[in-house]
Amino acid sequence: xxxxxxxxxxxxxxxxxxxxxxxxxxxxxxxxxxxxxxxxxxxxxxxxxxxxxxxxxxxxxxxxxxxxxxxxxxxxxxxxxxxxxxxxxxxxxxxxxxxxxxxxxxxxxxxxxxxxxxxxxxxxxxxxxxxxxxxxxxxxxxxxxxxxxxxxxxxxxxxxxxxxxxxxxxxxxxxxxxxxxxxxxxxxxxxxxxxxxxxxxxxxxxxxxxxxxxxxxxxxxxxxxxxxxxxxxxxxxxxxxxxxxxxxxxxxx
Numbered sequence: 001x002x003x004x005x006x007x008x009x010x011x012x013x014x015x016x017x018x019x020x021x022x023x024x025x026x027x028x029x030x031x032x033x034x035x036x037x038x039x040x041x042x043x044x045x046x047x048x049x050x051x052x053x054x055x056x057x058x059x060x061x062x063x064x065x066x067x068x069x070x071x072x073x074x075x076x077x078x079x080x081x082x083x084x085x086x087x088x089x090x091x092x093x094x095x096x097x098x099x100x101x102x103x104x105x106x107x108x109x110x111x112x113x114x115x116x117x118x119x120x121x122x123x124x125x126x127x128x129x130x131x132x133x134x135x136x137x138x139x140x141x142x143x144x145x146x147x148x149x150x151x152x153x154x155x156x157x158x159x160x161x162x163x164x165x166x167x168x169x170x171x172x173x174x175x176x177x178x179x180x181x182x183x184x185x186x187x188x189x190x191x192x193x194x195x196x197x198x199x200x201x202x203x204x205x206x207x208x209x210x211x212x213x214x215x216x217x218x219x220x221x222x223x224x225x226x227x228x229x230x231x232x233x234x235x236x237x238x239x240x241x242x243x244x245x246x247x248x249x250x251x252x253x
Contacts, residue, residue: 041071041109043139046161051076051087051135054161063089071109077183078133079168080228090181095171096121102171102180111167111184113217113239125167131227131235132183133219134164141199151252157245165217188241190215195244218242
């Protein structure tokens with residue numbers, strides 16, 4: 001199903017990535033959300049003990065994070081440590097090594113998988129294999145098929161957490177020595193995906209096959225080691241969209 005849209009790192013789509021969602025609480029209703037955010041920038045995190053159990057992590061002391069996570073807020077991610085894995089809490093918006101401050105004036109919470117090898121903010125973490133898993137119980141997307149925004153919520157059909165593909169970086173403030181962990185969530189073109197192409201408001205300037213609808217990239221539990229520890233080539237083969245049957249999606253009540 002996804003053969004036509006598997007990421008070839010280095011290719012550049014024709015249209016720009018969509019802008020982020022406004023912040024919303026975990027219990028926010030559809031009416032409280034913004035009208036037309038073009039990319040999913042809100043997800044609900046599992047509890048720490050759920051993350052540790054599902055991904056086979058040793059218990060560890062971590063800073064608290066909110067259940068509902070928004071860009072630049074603290075959230076958990078899983079990265080390689082030696083031959084194993086570790087849980088880290090960091091900012092959801094990657095801070096590149098060249099940044100003079102942790103407060104960026106541009107968005108890095110989503111990274112286009114097709115451009116990882118080119119974009120200055122992401123190419124070094126991608127080349128160095130700084131890939132991560134972002135745990136999520138659900139994420140939200142806007143649907144405009146009725147002519148109005150109707151929010152949809154996406155869980156896994158099997159009830160387990162999503163493990164979403166990401167990249168991470170450790171940034172050090174040159175003035176103070178402060179160390180800040182951060183990460184970005186990867187997205188992939190979904191114009192041919194039967195479900196995800198239905199999300200977001202169509203841009204009338206482009207045809208149906210030129211919309212560059214975006215989707216998060218789930219990493220299945222059996223692929224986690226390859227994603228975290230594999231080569232760039234091995235990881236690139238995992239940049240694919242999930243089959244429709246993996247999703248349990250419905251409008252937000």
